[in-house]
Amino acid sequence: MTTTIEDAYAYCAQVTKEQARNFHYGIRLLPPDKRAALCAVYALARIVDDIGDGDLPAEEKLAGLAGVRKSLGDLGASTDPVYVAVADAARRYPIPLGAFEELLDGVEMDVTGRHYVRFEDLVEYCRCVAGSVGRLCLGVFGSRPEPEAATYADQLGIALQQTNILRDIREDLLNGRVYLPKEDLDRFGVELAVGEDGRLQDPEGGLTALVHDAAARARDWYGDGLRLVPSLDRRSAACCTAMSGIYRTLLDRIDEQPSRVFDRRLSLSGREKAVVAVRALLGSPR
Template sequence: MMTEEYYSKQHEGRIYMLINQPSTITFDYAYCEKIIKHHSKSFYYAFSGLPKEKARAVYAIYAFCRIADDCVDENKKIDEQLTALDQLANELYLFSKGEEINHPLWRALRDVFNRFDMDIQPFYEQLTGQRMDIHFMMPANLSSLEVYSKYVAGSVGKMLLPIIASESQKNLHHVAENLGIAMQLTNILRDVGEDYRDKGRIYLPLEEMKRYSYHEVLLSEGSITQGFINLWEYLATRAEYLYDNFTQHIDEFDKDSRFPVLSSAYIYQGILNSVRKSGYDCFNQKNYVSAVEMAKLVARASM
């Protein structure tokens, strides 16, 4: 079972540390907000525009996903990763039974579940996605890559749905899931070099790599061949299709949530154009949306 002491030991020196902090719901949400501000400024920038109650719910969900991600990223050995993830899974099980531990994350999430018509299943799907990362296998094709993306990112879209589409009479699960998949594909296309260099992972699907005559030796050299560009664009086109599909349904989301959600989609989609502007260099630099471009994308979302 995880305790506050466990979190402090696991994340010593980072924003997760808890030392004699007051157990109030304001503090609990502030804890979650610090996590999203630290790890995803663009995500925070977009969703901080939600009404307070909804914004805080998003922060809590993000904090859960970040901690789940850290179970893998903060531990180097597989057995340590699995142990950390098993502990978090046990925490989630206790939460599902109404027996959560006394920790800011779980107290905040309990408040979220009390306020919104939440579904616990996507939280379990997120943990399944993390296990897929631990037992990583290079995706055979685009279809298998999207299955992986569905668990690690599509699940997040479904977690957020009761908050940003609380008034909708339509089933938007597939729409929210597709937005998550589009964002995960974007992450993969942005981090090709970093994933290979730092994690030894190739998320580019094998079937498509063969189709465009691109292989691991070229990737290890950071070679930006025409084949790589064609492969990259093939996956980017799929992501952009999913983004476009999402925007076609934006009017079905809550009125007070449309602008922040659309902003986040536009900002993330903008990463693809940033990579294009860099000459498809996702090996030697971190591509991101500039502050000026971000402002333009946010303005576009407000139209």
């Protein structure tokens, strides 16, 4: 059955509305054509993430990721609405489709259980799973001549992923994943563990100190990545500022009181996210 372009974009828009709890607030600020293209990008990234985070055995996950690679290699042949929309978006905008390959590389790291010894190792992972998304977004946004635009987009994505990692320490540990670099854990004398009360244990305060240190480092990455904003048009800048603003606000909450993430997955309310988005559209700082 043939999928029309309109139906394909409508499907991707619905996926984004239902599942992009943070990004949707920024994507809504784009004009219709760019909004549709970015929804297509998000929907394909969602497919990749869902494979990596699903309950299938590792072998089946890797096979699923290989199937995505194959579909990316022949976009024009697919009738799946997500691929149909991505193919059309890539014809309209200079979307670097190779960045999806990097996203797949990063999710494969999750599936195979990669360990991170140094912060530089973690940056490589973050560049794959989030810097790639930053560069995909830039392809839709477009920018004024700026030779470092892709680098800034990459840095901003890495900053967002560092925030995700701090927010999800407990959840990731329960799922058998540790993203905090071993050198950081050792430096602060931290042994990650969840107690009988379901909370991350922090008897000596080392984990709290580690979170403060990691938050300060992430904030530097935001500072570097947000140099992208002046090269974007007004609506794209608002989208970028809203998406990053939500995560920066979340980072501030975590840094203010790290214990907030010791027993739950911290998030902002819908109203708080909407306020950040409105401020971004008005060109005001968060």
